[in-house]
Amino acid sequence: MDAVVIKDFYWKYPNFTGIRNDYVLKGINLTIREGEFLGITGRSGSGKTTLCFSIAGLVPHQLRIPDHVEEHMSGSVEVFGELVSGVKKAANGYELDGVGSMAPTVGFVMQDPESQFLSMSMLHEVSLGLQMMGLDKVEINKRITEALDMVGLGQYRDVAGRIHPAELSGGQKQRLIIASFLAMRPKLLILDEPTSDLDPAGKLEVMKTIADLRKKSNMTIILVEHNPDVMLKFADRIAVMYGGKIVQIGKPLELYSKPDILREYNVYLPDVSELSDYFSLDETPKFQLEKSSFVPERKTRARTDRIIDVRGVSFSYPDGTKALDGITLEVEKGEMIAIVGQNGSGKSTLSKVLSGIAAPSGGAVNIAGLSANSRSERRKLPLHVGYVFQNPDHQIFTRTVKDELYYGLKNIGVKRADAEESINSVLARVGLSDKANEDPIFLGRGQKRRLAVASSIIMKPEILIVDEPTTGQDYKMSRDIMDLLTELNLQGTTILIITHDMRLVAEYCRRVVVMSKGTLVFDGTPEKLFMEDDILAVASLSEPQSVRMSKELVRQGFLRKPLISAREWLQFFNFMRLKSGFEFSTYSEMDIMSRSLIDTIIEKRGKPAALVYIERGGMVPAFLILSKFPDIKTYRIRASYYSDVGTASKDVEIYNIPNDLSRLKSGYILLIDEIVDTGKTMLRIRDELKPRVSVDIVTASIFLKKQSAYTPDFYSKLVESDVWIVLPYEKNETIHSVGIKRPEELRHVTGMFDGDTSDYGKIDEYSRRVAEKIREMSWEPKIIVYKLPESMLFARILSDALRVNNVAGISTAQEVGELDLGDTEGVILLVALQMTGEMEAIKDELSSYGKVELITPGFETADAYRTG
Incomplete structure (x- = not known):
């Protein structure tokens, strides 16, 4: 059986003021099945409340309609097969037909709870309708207790006879009115924004109670509501009203999947509808989750009186x-x-x-x-x-x-x-x-x-x-x-x-x-x-839906801070789109990838006889690998197809080839870099080394760009060609480059480098303090020479902080002659964790090429550095 059938219904209010004369409802056709939960939404003034009044029989029966009723109303409204409102022919024209209000079969909770209070206490407010139904005292008391419990007012049961409804908060008043109708157990319950004054948890709690009661008793529910979360959770169908008409009707998921259409009708949308390009309505992301440094722009204000x-x-x-x-x-x-x-x-x-x-x-x-x-x-x-x-x-x-x-x-x-x-x-x-x-x-x-x-x-x-x-x-x-x-x-x-x-x-x-x-x-x-x-x-x-979607991403490390609105999500996606794939890797992530990489290489090829890293790019991966296998013989090669100002050269320049590699008779050489971008540098070095050595050369990198013409034998992570990889030890270089190439993204990129509390992050912070001290001394370093392998990370961070591209790692004083010290003026920075006899010899040898300044951390820092 259908609970409600409305056919071609029109209604306009009597012209009491001489102003209101338009039809409020226009051609309404609506069928509501018994036991259905129908949501009604739409812009303010679209006719939602008047439609509820009409179904409840209050409109037009509770109004004094002038003659010619047919000028105000046409069509019909039926509830459970009973004509509630219609127009029929009479001797002198037309007259109103139908039974009007069907209480208590139909209950109607209005927007303003105070307009429905009829008694002087909570107890009498709930009991009044039950008394009018002729129920005995035992049944009345039972229903009062049940109803107050259902709406979260059970704690007032013993004192309900002494509390006037006016003493309650706005939300508690709404709960009380809902309880008074639930106690009467209507077959049809109409709720016109019944929980608008309730707190978020209370709103869902009361609606869940009503929904559960509906399932148990097959009660039909009509709910007028702007909140899309409530509609999605409870409604079977939603009718959208606009200009006195039902302009859309369907299942919640279907309707909220049409954000552009609903926006035209001023309908509140779930955050996921606003973000429908990126999320399904069940909040499932349509995008691949990646760690992001995005920090939303939020206004701050100056302090005032x-x-x-x-x-x-x-x-x-x-x-x-x-x-x-x-x-x-x-x-x-x-x-x-x-x-x-x-x-x-x-x-x-x-x-x-x-x-x-x-x-x-x-x-x-x-x-x-x-x-x-x-x-x-x-x-x-x-x-x-x-x-x-x-x-x-x-x-x-x-x-x-x-x-x-x-x-x-x-x-x-x-x-x-x-x-x-x-x-x-x-x-x-x-x-x-x-x-x-x-x-x-x-x-x-x-x-x-x-x-x-x-x-x-x-x-x-x-x-x-x-x-x-x-x-x-x-x-x-x-x-x-x-x-x-x-x-x-x-x-x-x-x-x-x-x-x-x-x-x-x-x-x-x-x-x-x-x-x-x-x-x-x-x-x-x-x-x-x-x-x-x-x-x-x-x-x-x-929390709002947008926050709920981002909180878990924060906890999992994909986002640094929660996104608290659809607007911030759109800023985030716009940032992701504009940046064309900035990817920031922390020291800890670099460490994990480096260790995993060497474990895989050793599993497949065994331990390398020698490690060759490309200076400066391969310094940190090599350092992280050597922290696990410090006894591997280590060599550096300086090579690049970029000039010092960042422009691509025609050919890859190689500045030094270690002579000792030719002596290797067994095992293999591991050639490593942090990023294989085009593949030109690694391929050029491999081809240069091949005729000089008698063992295999195995190539490896942390990152591999899809655009690369050469694929190394091993790599940790494949990234899109347009991804700008941001590394923690390249802070100054990255900020400088982004400032020139993408100034609009400078704020976001700068924020990527904040907040690393790991041991490596502490080393980075210390190294940059050392660099600041060097700048205060007005030294102009022409080269940073560092002790292999323990000083590699310290030197790499210093080279970034001081903007010194010429770095060189050595193990003994005999290697000083192989360094490209040049004829330019400037200080030679010698970086070591501690002063040893070998370091004294290296310093003495370097002194013949210019002024040498020895940079060593304090003992505690050095010890923590080695441990890290």
Whole structure:
């Protein structure tokens, strides 16, 4: 059996004001199966709430319709085979047909819970409908207990008869209304944004309870909701409304796979829909995971004077309930802060204290130079602090939208003519220009909320406190409101936003304060909060989908910091695309790859008789290999087809060939470099060595580019041709090259070199401090000579830090004559870990070629260096 059948339904409200005369619903055709969970979403004012009223039978039966009903309505609405609304012929034309409301078969939870409260206590609120159903006392008590437990209010069961609904927080009020309808066990439950004021965890908890109940009882659910996470998790189908029509309907995965279409209708999209080119809707990446140095751009602000100073503040309600307990908070002028936490945590109470509505029970509160502890000064706070209530009905009381905006201006002496331009401008910013002369009573809840925001911002307060500014708003309007608040903030207004929307927190706020049980449990950046799972759990918060997708990548080392919004993910992918494959390898990764490489080589070919490395590129891989096999005879070859200024030469230049290699009669020679890019250098050296030796030459590299014309016998990692490999010991060289070739990526690349806390990272840090000292001495090194093999890494980092390309490794003083010391002026740097007799001999021999400066770490550093 179908639960709901709507056929060609049109509806427009009676023309009470002389303004509203358009059809609100236009040609609605909809069938909802019994037991189905249907989600309804769409832009604000698209007709979602009116459609719910129509299914519930409140529209048109609860309205006084003038004559000629056919001018207001046509078509029909049936619920469980019963005609709820229709038009039939009568003697004098047409008249309304149908049974109207089908309570308790149909339950309807409206947007504003306060509009449905009928009694003076929580207990009576839940029991009222049960009493009207004629249930006995035992059954009533049983259902009350079950319903309160289902919505997370079970802890109030014993005192529910003494708690007035007005004493509850906004989220708790929503839970109570939901409980009152769940207790009646309707066959059809209509929920119009029922959890908009609930914290994220509470929202999912209540919706899961309803979904579980639906499965057990075959209850049909209609849910109006903007939140895509809820829709994806619970809805069987989603209907998208726009301009009074159902413009799309289908399964959640199908609909959210059409981000371009839904964006046209101002529908909130999951982060994965915004990132559909990179993720599936189940959050599976469509890209290959690689370690990235990307750091998102996040604004920082300069320190300013303090405008809010809260010290040890407490607040208790008349019944003894302690809402605030020892709150200490400092806010600087011009900050934009989010205050978050579970329902009943004290957020709204704190905002009332800050705005002067409530006086603190203890502690000190200073706002804009005024003491909120003083009654006389507290009365002056409204001149400095604007406050937008969670429920807009609490602050709207004029007869037209325009008058509502003018009310505050009039109270400070602004003439109507002078205010007109400002009023029209603000109405346009909040999307209410077409409602300027309308009575606010006819506005939807989302529109009323925008009006409340508008009436506060038009006063241009120093401090603006906004309680849930985007609840009930569609995607575009939410962004428009937040952009407007951001604009005010940039103009100097200090803004505090109380919200449960963690996407909003991530995208717009750089500081977030978390409350729990009347205390502050966190104060920091959104990205730091989202990595604190314990805090999120305590405060009943959940990170946005974009954060959830990135947190695990941070923990696995693929990302350095979490990405907290779809916008940051897009920045990341744009960075990845622009950089055409920057790949950063840490010292630890280089060590692992080098050791793995030599293990594979030894497994296949045995231990090499000699190791030949290409200087400077092969120095670090050779050093890492020799740290495992220090007894391998080591030689260096200096060769390159790049000039000193980085341009390619026609031929590969080879500057030295070790003579001792010809004496080898067994084993093989291992020729190693860090990167085989084009393959020209390694191939040229191999071909040069072949006729000079009688043993095999085995080639190896850490990285191999796909573009290479030559493939070494062994390599650790194959990378794309356009990847720019960034190595930790080439910091200065890389930053210099990127600054010339890709200046737009310089900030990202510079950030790659931060934060290496490994032993190798400490060596790097020490070596660069040594280089700084050398620069302070105004030495101009012409060559760095280093002791093989232990000083290779130290020398390689120094060569980068000092921008010295001419480096040479030696083992004995006899080898000094083979070095290319040249005739240029400059200091010869001799690098060693410790001074030995051999090093004294090398230094003496070098002295005949120029001034020699010996560079040796302290004993402790040298010992740690060898250990590392």
